[in-house]
Amino acid sequence: FDKNDLGVKSTPYQDPTERVWWRPFGVAAAVSVLSLFAFLALLVSPFLLAFATVRHFYFATASFKRQPSTCRIAVIGGGWNGLQIVRRLQERGVEDITCYEKGDDVGGTWHPDKRYANLKLHSPAWSVQFKDFLYGRSFEERSSRIPGKHLHDYMRSFADNFDLRKYFVLNSTVVQIESDSSKRKAVLQVASTIDGSVVQQTEPFDMVIFASLAGKPVIPIIGNESEFGGETLHASALSQDKWKQLIEENKKVVVVGGSKSSCDTVLSFVDYVPDENIIWLYRRPYHFMKYEDFCHNRDFIHKIGGLLHLLCFSLAALAPALAWRLMMWLGFTYTYDMKDWKNDWETYRFGVLDRLQRSILTKFPNKVRGEILCFTPTGIILKNGDAIECDVVIWATGYTGGLEDIKLVKDETEFKMPMKMKLYNGAIVPTFPELLIGSSIPITTGPKGSLLAADLSIYQLCVQANLSEEQMLKSAQRNHHIVDNNQSVLFRPGFWNTFSSYFISMLMMGMLPIVGFVKHYALFMVFGRQDEPLEPGILPASPLRKNT
Incomplete structure (x- = not known):
């Protein structure tokens, strides 16, 4: 991974505490998952093939x-x-x-x-x-x-x-x-x-x-925003010029939210401002996919990991809690805050983080769990009573x-x-x-x-x-x-x-x-490929228009 890939100067590292599926405990879970789906595939494959044949003739005619x-x-x-x-x-x-x-x-x-x-x-x-x-x-x-x-x-x-x-x-x-x-x-x-x-x-x-x-x-309504002497904005309004301005003016920023956009916003400031100038506030930590599992280099180990990932995704439709636990055992998920982590499969959000990003977010010193109760002229007060002084609040709260x-x-x-x-x-x-x-x-x-x-x-x-x-x-x-x-x-x-x-x-x-x-x-x-799109195949056969 290029250390300059994110525009930051931090040195990447491999966290030895992160699970990977090929360690002994993960191998046991992998064998269980593969055995389960092999049995299910043998059981339902005749019905699926019959259904696929009927569907084909239905749309073909x-x-x-x-x-x-x-x-x-x-x-x-x-x-x-x-x-x-x-x-x-x-x-x-x-x-x-x-x-x-x-x-x-x-x-x-x-x-x-x-x-x-x-x-x-x-x-x-x-x-x-x-x-x-x-x-x-x-x-x-x-x-x-x-x-x-x-x-x-x-x-x-x-x-x-x-x-x-x-x-x-x-x-x-x-x-x-x-x-x-x-x-x-x-x-x-x-x-x-x-x-x-x-x-x-x-x-x-x-x-x-x-x-x-x-x-x-999505911008939460607190009710007394007008009392805040600083500035509030959504992450989508954090343009490159605005980002540079906050850094040059040495503003103290609170990033609110636990999603991928909040991770991106925090990462954009790392190594450009003092640690005390960035505070990351979220209600609960989210879990994300690991880049090297989701978009891998096609070697044997990662192909098996990709298959296990796919099977866990399939299982999630019927038994999300079980699938979530298997994903954790296999090391396919990551969260930036294990201290306050809870076993809640709904915290798994769409987003991919690589090793460098994960290392920065894990070590980020100013993570605060809580919710904003109200604004003050010089900052915010959380529902637990803690006060945070700041100049800017960035809502990285989604869309x-x-x-x-x-x-x-x-x-x-x-x-x-x-x-x-x-x-x-x-x-x-x-x-x-x-x-x-x-x-x-x-x-x-x-x-x-x-x-x-x-x-x-x-x-x-x-x-x-x-x-x-x-x-x-x-x-x-x-x-x-x-x-x-x-x-x-x-x-x-x-x-x-x-x-x-x-x-x-x-x-x-x-x-x-x-x-x-x-x-x-x-x-x-x-196999880490997407050569052709997934064609629905619901329309009668007819030549598609080519580019003129």
């Missing part, structure tokens, strides 16, 4: 009842999800596409106005590539964790290469979606993000795909998609949609079928995870029979997975349990191919 070129589809969000969805719709022959993006350019949270200082990818560039658009010119480049600026440049190049910008309406935010259930159409009201004025009411769309993954920063800020209207009556519900085909709101929650169905890492969202919209409009809302609602109720419409699976507590149960639901509904799914994740986690 499907046909278009309507041509995709006649569809009119809106996409909300111009980050990597939105870009990939627009490109996929373009490939599938949809000609009337409009994507609304709040910023002045594509990029979403990787846009310079939204990404925090020194932000880098958690994982190698190959894990977040767009379909049919490789990053860099060599495998070595694709195996690196690239800075946010490089990723944003890559996203802009993708938009330019496939002529996607013509579909985008920038500096625009959707404030209302109005459904006409008799016509199965939706009209949008769109406001300018520059002055807030409503600039247009659109023509009716056949489908609206909500593709925002992290569109709205929501922002769907809660969009007003929904159905047949001229305001529609109150539960944020947590069962969705039709895993993505479509059954009582508001013109709305597809594309940000809730990541079938793999990076933008390629949104391919299913685009294909589902065409499947709903052009292939499947026109079901009533009652029929869709009844079908959705058979799905055991509950989706949080405003928060991606990746950001939810115990994401791996939700992630795994989501996949099981999608496989049982036939929305994903069993063989393709197993192959994709075996290549990804066991």
Whole structure:
């Protein structure tokens, strides 16, 4: 690991207390896991093969009842999800596409106005590539964790290469979606993000795909922020210039939160400010994946580790506590605060930390566990009564998609949609079928995870029979997975349990191919490759449009 990889001067080290699966205790757990899944595979493989065969013939005999070129589809969000969805719709022959993006350019949270200082990818560039658009010119480049600026440049190049910008309406935010259930159409009201004025009411769309993954920063409300004589800001507002300013002015900073963004924020200040100038405050320590287990170097030991990792993820859908314990035994998780650690599988969050990052966070001296009670003119007071003097409070407290800020209207009556519900085909709101929650169905890492969202919209409009809302609602109720419409699976507590149960639901509904799914994740986690995307295979065979 390059010690300058994070822009810090600390020396990396291997913590001898960290577990690895090939030590005796881990080997025993590994043998148990492999034996369990070998038995289960023999038991259920005939049923899975039969189901896969039926699914194949079902979709192979499907046909278009309507041509995709006649569809009119809106996409909300111009980050990597939105870009990939627009490109996929373009490939599938949809000609009337409009994507609304709040910023002045594509990029979403990787846009310079939204990404925090020194932000880098958690994982190698190959894990977040767009379909049919490789990053860099060599495998070595694709195996690196690239800075946010490089990723944003890559996203802009993708938009330019496939002529996607013509579909985008920038500096625009959707404030209302109005459904006409008799016509199965939706009209949008769109406001300018520059002055807030409503600039247009659109023509009716056949489908609206909500593709925002992290569109709205979450900032806790304490109640007396105005009494604080310093400054508060969300981590997304910690630009490179702001970060430099805080260092140059010798500000005392409190970073609030235990997630990956809080780890990144703390790491960005290490070795640039005195220890006493940075305090890390969190309610409870989170657990993360280890980089060398998740994105390994393809040797035998790590391939076996990747297989064990994959099997534990699968088990999490049915027995999250057991899977969590196995992950701990096998040494696949890391937390920066073992002193206050509790056996809570919901503390396992999406995020990857390498050895250098873990060494810095483990040794970081000013970690404080607690919650803010109130502000004072010179700092904060915690609920346990402790007072902390500071100049700046940085909220590294995550994001929501922002769907809660969009007003929904159905047949001229305001529609109150539960944020947590069962969705039709895993993505479509059954009582508001013109709305597809594309940000809730990541079938793999990076933008390629949104391919299913685009294909589902065409499947709903052009292939499947026109079901009533009652029929869709009844079908959705058979799905055991509950989706949080405003928060991606990746950001939810115990994401791996939700992630795994989501996949099981999608496989049982036939929305994903069993063989393709197993192959994709075996290549990804066991062999450290992601050569091809996970294709849903739900649309009739038809040639995809190539780049012109």
